[in-house]
Amino acid sequence: MPPSDTKVAGKGLGSLPDDDDRGVPSVESVMQPDAFTMFSRRVIGHRSFMVAAIIMITLIIVALFAPVLAPHDPLGQDLDRRLMPPVWNEAGSWTHPLGTDMMGRDYLSRLIYGARVSLIIGFSAMMISGVLGTVMGVCAGYFGGKVDMVITFLLTTRLTLPVIMVALALVAVVGGSLNTVILVLGFLLWDRFTVVMRSATMQIRNLDYIRAANAIGCSTRRIIFSEIMPNVLGSLLVIATFEIAHSILLEAALSFLGLGVQPPTPSWGLMVSEGKDYMLFDPYLVMLPGFAIFLLVLAINLLGDGARDILAPENRN
């Protein structure tokens, strides 16, 4: 069937001049636009999603082009220029728009490079936990029975462990660095992927088309990858965004507690920790990096919320 059939018919009828005058709804308003138009309309019409997307793209660009955008070396100390206030302060200057820290390092440059650390950790940790959690969740949901029992048990055990304490202990044992933090978070935060993928797979597993695929002799691998995965991709994407945010928050907390990314790396969490002793007289040292984390996490969460609305408007609540 040629897909343009309905469109042509729609155009012809819609051009009747006195449709609206007679109080009859025009054909365009009744007719469903094609899927892509509907989708893009939903994306663009979703205000918080668009705002979040703009913030997110900006931050990613900042992180990518950090060496070009940063006015100074984020690690370059200058003890003669310690604790210079930001430019909105009387004593501030445009050489260091957001001032300098207690080592005389340019704060703006450190914040810019900090975006890199947060984004790298957020994305990488999510990739690890995503693969782990999805494999476990899909297996539990698809195979059920004993497999499900074992995975559910692992999940329960994981939920029982206090994440931040275990992460702190692990980082302390292995030694804090960017890679350690990524691995520790990746291996700790798979729970939500498993929970959601498990129930999503369970729901789909009993649908007729999966039975049909089974009946015509499709292999398990084929069923999982070509029949199930495409249908759980939406939920997967939504969880993935939330888990990026989760990892970023945890990294910040670990670094803040001194057992995450190590100095002098410009991690936002570490910057808050370094600045907290100067909070009374130089509050910007704590405010700025903390606000940066807040903004990034907020944007990611809003993207996730928006993605859920756009991909599956029926289960918004």
Added chain:
Amino acid sequence: MLNFMTKRLFVAALVAFTVSVIAFSLLRLSGDLATMIAGEDASAQDIEIIREQYGLNKPYHLQYLDWLGDGVQGDLGESMFYPEEVTALIKDRLPNTLTLAGLGVLFAMGLAIPMGVIAALRPDSWVDRTALTIAVLGQALPGFWFALMLMFVFGLFLRWLPISGNETLAHFILPAISLGYYSTPAVMRLTRTGMLEVLNSDYIRTAHAKGLPTFVILFKHALRNAIIPVVALSSVQFGNMLGGSVVTETVFQIQGIGHLAWESISRNDFPVVQAVLLLVACFYIVLVLLGDLLNAWLDPRLRVT
């Protein structure tokens, strides 16, 4: 119900056992604990003495059994930093953490339940949307930063409340807010959904029809039913807060088990770390179990699975 309970208890015991193995092996991942304890310039002889003293020369499974056997009898070893037994140390610190988490839950419920009820009464109104906005913003706040901001505003700037230590109840107000705030979105959402569901049910319509005052319907009939899962969730949140207390207690210098865990982790004081991990996990297991049983007791449909 009995069948359900035994099943749950069995799983809980198995989880507790697994967690104890994890807590035990976590700190042995790094390799030789004796070398770590002895420090950098210890002689081979010193290391050997330490190994002997802490029983680190035995095979791992025997070490584990020793630890577990003593642990069951209430002896979790000695701290390597404090001149105290781990059990005594924890006994000393636990009340502070329980106070903190308890106040945190109270704060979360006190804020979230009214907001959830109002949001459910007027879905999609400005109240509903404001509540949602607060939840979305709150979830993006880094805990330690929120704590510092509270400290800055109410402690340093307004000078209303103390910002560090745990001497009086007033010392717990800011920490409880910063810890409890994270549970508000979840509690609020559950209250809202629960209330919406109950308010649309037949017996509420009946209550309206027979002319009961709205106030009575809301609080005596609707909220009472909607609140049960919320209470169960809050008990789980309480468990989460015990773990999350690390950050809050460190920022506000509260001498609780979270702070103790952080100190001990930084100092490689592994007997304490193991014990705190196990304790927090066990608390969580018990609280989740209580939540599950509470839900199952009130809703027979849940007992089947």
